Amino acid sequence: MFPWLLVSLSTEVTFLNVFKYITFRTFGAAITALVLSMIVGPWYIAMMQRRQIGQSIRELGPQSHQSKKGTPTMGGGLILFCITASTMLWADLSNPLIWIVLFVTLATGIVGWADDYLKVIKKNSKGVSGRAKIFWQSLIAVTAASLLYFKFGMSPELRFPFFKDLVINLGPLYIPFAVLVIVGASNAVNLTDGLDGLAIGPIIISAGTYTLLAYLAGHAKIAEYLQIPHVPLAGELAVFCGAMAAAGLGFLWFNSYPAQIFMGDVGSLPLGAALGSIALVTKNEILLVVIGGIFVLEAVSVMAQVFSFKTTGKRVFRMAPIHHHFELKGWPEPKVIVRFWIISILLAIIALSTLKLR
Ligand code: 57M
Numbered sequence: 001m002f003p004w005l006l007v008s009l010s011t012e013v014t015f016l017n018v019f020k021y022i023t024f025r026t027f028g029a030a031i032t033a034l035v036l037s038m039i040v041g042p043w044y045i046a047m048m049q050r051r052q053i054g055q056s057i058r059e060l061g062p063q064s065h066q067s068k069k070g071t072p073t074m075g076g077g078l079i080l081f082c083i084t085a086s087t088m089l090w091a092d093l094s095n096p097l098i099w100i101v102l103f104v105t106l107a108t109g110i111v112g113w114a115d116d117y118l119k120v121i122k123k124n125s126k127g128v129s130g131r132a133k134i135f136w137q138s139l140i141a142v143t144a145a146s147l148l149y150f151k152f153g154m155s156p157e158l159r160f161p162f163f164k165d166l167v168i169n170l171g172p173l174y175i176p177f178a179v180l181v182i183v184g185a186s187n188a189v190n191l192t193d194g195l196d197g198l199a200i201g202p203i204i205i206s207a208g209t210y211t212l213l214a215y216l217a218g219h220a221k222i223a224e225y226l227q228i229p230h231v232p233l234a235g236e237l238a239v240f241c242g243a244m245a246a247a248g249l250g251f252l253w254f255n256s257y258p259a260q261i262f263m264g265d266v267g268s269l270p271l272g273a274a275l276g277s278i279a280l281v282t283k284n285e286i287l288l289v290v291i292g293g294i295f296v297l298e299a300v301s302v303m304a305q306v307f308s309f310k311t312t313g314k315r316v317f318r319m320a321p322i323h324h325h326f327e328l329k330g331w332p333e334p335k336v337i338v339r340f341w342i343i344s345i346l347l348a349i350i351a352l353s354t355l356k357l358r
Contacts, residue, residue, distance in 0.1 A: 076267020
């Protein structure tokens with residue numbers, strides 16, 4: 001909104017020209033999202049407490065989790081509000097990629113909200129069934145992928161870090177691939193969200209990394225210099241990513257150990273889907289496996305556990321997802337969390353270093 005409002009005035013008031021710059025607006029969006037979440041956060045938590053929107057804890061899990069019973073949940077609503085409000089204020093809303101990413105984020109947010117609503121408010125322990133969740137996530141992803149491919153001419157070529165000459169043209173198979181990226185990322189973040197700050201930490205780090213990658217992809221000269229795909233409209237996504245990283249940071253203020261609030265599915269499903277869609281629109285799909293390596297590790301640990309148990313009757317981990325394994329080994333919760341953050345920072349550095357290694 002600001003770009004449209006203020007740039008039209010900039011012929012008379014020249015300093016308003018700064019609103020043209022993506023970098024300036026990214027900082028503006030980040031500060032807005034952070035301040036908003038810090039201001040609205042305490043009110044939101046108090047409202048959830050008043051309405052008794054608290055987490056129930058499964059008996060099966062590590063015993064230390066029983067003390068978390070009743071912690072307010074559905075904090076994702078706060079995160080989504082801060083990201084959306086800040087993006088609406090600071091992004092160029094004539095950019096279709098902003099709307100596609102916002103659509104994926106908010107629509108998967110509704111799926112997550114429905115699950116939380118049934119579980120937490122209607123006390124239906126099953127919530128939305130696994131199949132129904134995948135169906136809706138896939139439908140949202142197919143819509144976004146089709147718009148990208150058919151309407152906005154997104155390139156179906158995949159490029160790989162370290163292998164400069166390796167290019168795979170997926171053609172129309174780009175659509176199922178894009179669905180896999182969005183749905184996979186959404187569910188992987190959901191599996192990770194099992195300890196205080198465990199999911200939001202890597203979300204902040206990944207969104208921060210994509211802020212830079214979006215800016216680089218949108219800049220013709222830098223993209224050419226780095227030999228990365230140039231997507232002219234992708235630069236604007238830096239504004240969204242900046243808002244996402246900062247809204248996550250604001251949420252971490254309250255979700256850090258011991259958590260005053262959990263994000264719920266209304267947070268984990270859309271944040272993962274947002275990352276997947278950002279990876280697609282900035283043409284950094286393969287790099288998502290590295291940047292979001294913690295989410296991949298958590299998802300793979302569940303697959304390995306289920307596969308091993310079904311085929312051999314034995315477990316690979318004491319409990320999956322893998323963060324429970326370390327808890328049951330006796331690591332205190334904050335140690336597991338901070339160590340996972342450290343790995344996430346390391347992965348982001350590795351991902352960024354591949355920019356020069358193509
Ligand atoms: C959601 N949700 C947390 C909170 C959060 C297939 C199977 C591996 C699925 C998996 C599963 O259901 N995962 C998805 C994980 C839950 O958190 C809520 O859910 C939201 C995210 N969707 O925002 O609202 C609990 O996690 C803890 N928590 C925190 N701090 C936070 O900031 O401490 C969450 C956020 C909360 C709280 O205790 O209640 C969850 O873990 O349920 N299932 C599992 O993860 C289960 N694993 C399992 O059954 N493993 C088996 C097989 C199937 C692989 C095995 O290893 O043999 C474990 N989950 C729980 N207890 N709770 C088992 C034990």
